Amino acid sequence: xxxxxxxxxxxxxxxxxxxxxxxxxxxxxxxxxxxxxxxxxxxxxxxxxxxxxxxxxxxxxxxxxxxxxxxxxxxxxxxxxxxxxxxxxxxxxxxxxxxxxxxxxxxxxxxxxxxxxxxxxxxxxxxxxxxxxxxxxxxxxxxxxxxxxxxxxxxxxxxxxxxxxxxxxxxxxxxxxxxxxxxxxxxxxxxxxxxxxxxxxxxxxxxxxxxxxxxxxxxxxxxxxxxxxxxxxxxxxxxxxxxxxxxxxxxxxxxxxxxxxxxxxxxxxxxxxxxxxxxxxxxxxxxxxxxxxxxxxxxxxxxxxxxxxxxxxxxxxxxxxxxxxxxxxxxxxxxxxxxxxxxxxxxxxxxxxxxxxxxxxxxxxxxxxxxxxxxxxxxxxxxxxxxxxxxxxxxxxxxxxxxxxxxxxxxxxxxxxxxxxxxxxxxxxxxxxxxxxxxxxxxxxxxxxxxxxxxxxxxxxxxxxxxxxxxxxxxxxxxxxxxxxxxxxxxxxxxxxxxxxxxxxxxxxxxxxxxxxxxxxxxxxxxxxxxxxxxxxxxxxxxxxxxxxxxxxxxxxxxxxxxxxxxxxxxxxxxxxxxxxxxxxxxxxxxxxxxxxxxxxxxxxxxxxxxxxxxxxxxxxxxxxxxxxxxxxxxxxxxxxxxxxxxxxxxxxxxxxxx
Amino acid sequence: xxxxxxxxxxxxxxxxxxxxxxxxxxxxxxxxxxxxxxxxxxxxxxxxxxxxxxxxxxxxxxxxxxxxxxxxxxxxxxxxxxxxxxxxxxxxxxxxxxxxxxxxxxxxxxxxxxxxxxxxxxxxxxxxxxxxxxxxxxxxxxxxx
Ligand SMILES: Nc1nc2c(ncn2[C@@H]2O[C@H](COP(=O)(O)OP(=O)(O)OP(=O)(O)O)[C@@H](O)[C@H]2O)c(=O)[nH]1
Numbered sequence: 011x012x013x014x015x016x017x018x019x020x021x022x023x024x025x026x027x028x029x030x031x032x033x034x035x036x037x038x039x040x041x042x043x044x045x046x047x048x049x050x051x052x053x054x055x056x057x058x059x060x061x062x063x064x065x066x067x068x069x070x071x072x073x074x075x076x077x078x079x080x081x082x083x084x085x086x087x088x089x090x091x092x093x094x095x096x097x098x099x100x101x102x103x104x105x106x107x108x109x110x111x112x113x114x115x116x117x118x119x120x121x122x123x124x125x126x127x128x129x130x131x132x133x134x135x136x137x138x139x140x141x142x143x144x145x146x147x148x149x150x151x152x153x154x155x156x157x158x159x160x161x162x163x164x165x166x167x168x169x170x171x172x173x174x175x176x177x178x179x180x181x182x183x184x185x186x187x188x189x190x191x192x193x194x195x196x197x198x199x200x201x202x203x204x205x206x207x208x209x210x211x212x213x214x215x216x217x218x219x220x221x222x223x224x225x226x227x228x229x230x231x232x233x234x235x236x237x238x239x240x241x242x243x244x245x246x247x248x249x250x251x252x253x254x255x256x257x258x259x260x261x262x263x264x265x266x267x268x269x270x271x272x273x274x275x276x277x278x279x280x281x282x283x284x285x286x287x288x289x290x291x292x293x294x295x296x297x298x299x300x301x302x303x304x305x306x307x308x309x310x311x312x313x314x315x316x317x318x319x320x321x322x323x324x325x326x327x328x329x330x331x332x333x334x335x336x337x338x339x340x341x342x343x344x345x346x347x348x349x350x351x352x353x354x355x356x357x358x359x360x361x362x363x364x365x366x367x368x369x370x371x372x373x374x375x376x377x378x379x380x381x382x383x384x385x386x387x388x389x390x391x392x393x394x395x396x397x398x399x400x401x402x403x404x405x406x407x408x409x410x411x412x413x414x415x416x417x418x419x420x421x422x423x424x425x426x427x428x429x430x431x432x433x434x435x436x437x438x439x440x441x442x443x444x445x446x447x448x449x450x451x452x453x454x455x456x457x458x459x460x461x462x463x464x465x466x467x468x469x470x471x472x473x474x475x476x477x478x479x480x481x482x483x484x485x486x487x488x489x490x491x492x493x494x495x496x497x498x499x500x501x502x503x504x505x506x507x508x509x510x511x512x513x514x515x516x517x518x519x520x521x522x523x524x525x526x527x528x529x530x531x532x533x534x535x536x537x538x539x540x541x542x543x544x545x546x547x548x549x550x551x552x553x554x555x556x557x558x559x560x561x562x563x564x565x566x567x568x569x570x571x572x573x574x575x576x577x578x579x580x581x582x583x584x585x586x587x588x589x590x591x592x593x594x595x596x597x598x599x600x601x602x603x604x605x606x607x608x609x610x611x612x613x614x615x616x617x618x619x620x621x622x623x624x625x626x627x628x629x630x631x632x633x634x635x636x637x638x639x640x641x642x643x644x645x646x647x648x649x650x651x652x653x654x655x656x657x658x659x660x661x662x663x664x665x666x667x668x669x
Numbered sequence: 670x671x672x673x674x675x676x677x678x679x680x681x682x683x684x685x686x687x688x689x690x691x692x693x694x695x696x697x698x699x700x701x702x703x704x705x706x707x708x709x710x711x712x713x714x715x716x717x718x719x720x721x722x723x724x725x726x727x728x729x730x731x732x733x734x735x736x737x738x739x740x741x742x743x744x745x746x747x748x749x750x751x752x753x754x755x756x757x758x759x760x761x762x763x764x765x766x767x768x769x770x771x772x773x774x775x776x777x778x779x780x781x782x783x784x785x786x787x788x789x790x791x792x793x794x795x796x797x798x799x800x801x802x803x804x805x806x807x808x809x810x811x812x813x814x
Binding site for chain 1: 753755758759760761762763764765766767768770771772773778779781782783785788789790791792793794795796798799
């Protein structure tokens, strides 16, 4: 048995045996992954998709393994791109071992997928995680009996404390290959068609033919593509089988299958699970408060105020950035680099590419390292805490109805909240939204009406001590957000969003978990965004050199005066495009120089918040949504932001509001 | 409804799937039994509602006496899923993912701003559109008593 599987594993991944961790979202996969892998890990896009998959190495006993942390999935019938990736890892990568991680207290619901894995003839170990919460909830599970029922190893763990890890490692080390032969008959016309499809398929697939046949009958694109590669001649026969089912059956194939799996899972769970009462009254209550709009909105406000404004804005973007930028860069690094470059590179033009006012090092790297890195790090600390506590799904639920009006579902709240950290990164995260329509609308709104933390810091400083002005600014920007979202939802065609989300129990965030998540995100962010910053520096350098910059500033002077600003402000807007916050900082200088009055400040703040996204985000829009859409969004925003600023200026001056 | 020929219980809203491939399916008022294919006339809604009301007052609550769409259920009630509308495939997959399949017991925690359900020991939030595809029957000994 051992030999057969060894050779099989060698056959497919010549270097290492692969262990794939699969399971529902939020069952602790990442924690287990980190427990297993330690230092070596990489996060990369799954080929042909935008989904991130983490891989790492683990030495267990004397053997090295490659461990893959797959995105959360509920079953083999996949809905989102993430689930597709997880599924493809299972059916294409021929894992040596699949660890199905479940939340033990919900065993009866998650067992259905274990059964599917067994039916697929994948070598599986079932890990019952969160045993601590399970015990607290008064659920008892007879693990030996479950092993007997399923004929696979079953281990109970608490991955956050390490309980059960030794046992799991031991089970992996001594894994002797699969001995289970699970088959759950579906019955009726579907079973008949399934049997016929199994006869059609040859042996070249890495998982059970039954699973391939099943997915083919479900009309799963990926699996049909796979069959097209291997046996194009049977595609039309499969289509006939599908028609045959459609002519008999009441419900789609995946529904019938889910029903049968559920029956079997209920039976097994009934044999091994016992429940008495338990529960955490306080957390239940708090959860209820978060979901009730009357109490939920104040809670949201408190979270935003302390988390974003105080911690990220004042401490991160203020104190820490001042220190790194002011002392470390301005005093030591920049002068040093300038000296080195001027002595090595003889041409002044080329020198300015590296160390000039907008040089690669003095602007690009400095921005990325001194300004963005600390802000983003602090933001991700807060975000990871919020995420780890289980608050985000409750926020999504709270806001779903409002978001439906602007063509989004509650899920979009995650990129939107991220946008307050960095819009560029948030635009990247819109990938996780299920439909193109939602991705497009959220990209537009992020670019238009969500100010990033760097920008927010400067704007709030500008508006400091002017409560009415702050109120007008926030009001106008929120109105624009809702109004444009509403219009976009009316105009952009496509499937209406639908919302479903699991609400995990509230938990105290774990420090180690928060730190690891922050670290991974900051690193990933840095790799994706640093190149864009460098590119922006090159653009600015070219712009200056060729005179395009001066030309554009002159062009901008008219519209800038139209919204009641002094012509000097034109430069601010152009800079705003290259770095949103930089534009805001320019505004700050203008105010200090006494060039702007209260009304002008509000108008400028509104215009800058709405104005074209920074160039990094522009490039990200293009990268994620394509050239046409990226440019189109930018044009729209260009005119729209000036339009709003014009109307606001007109209204304020004619109403005689003194700010 | 119950098929008068073979006695199979099925939900007529989901029974159209049995009519796939029939050219007249669109404005046809007949219901085809998914089990034996017998075509029957459904009882009009108003008659059924009439009886349903009556039952509501009289019935001892057991899990299968009446069918309500989940979006019309009051909160804090324990119910059993009896049927799921299966036409909209992408919605159906979401319902499968949260496990709200016939036979499952669930408890409705909130309706506003979105629906929050307890299924087993997990909670899920879904929107009204998804909730309206799930049919449930209140169980005896529910939270109201
Ligand atoms: N009480 C308890 N909490 C756990 C356990 N394992 C994980 N957690 C917590 O569960 C939450 C989710 O863990 P993750 O590792 O992020 O879950 P995941 O499965 O990777 O989630 P996705 O990345 O969304 O698929 C975190 O807050 C963990 O601290 C456990 O055994 N007991």
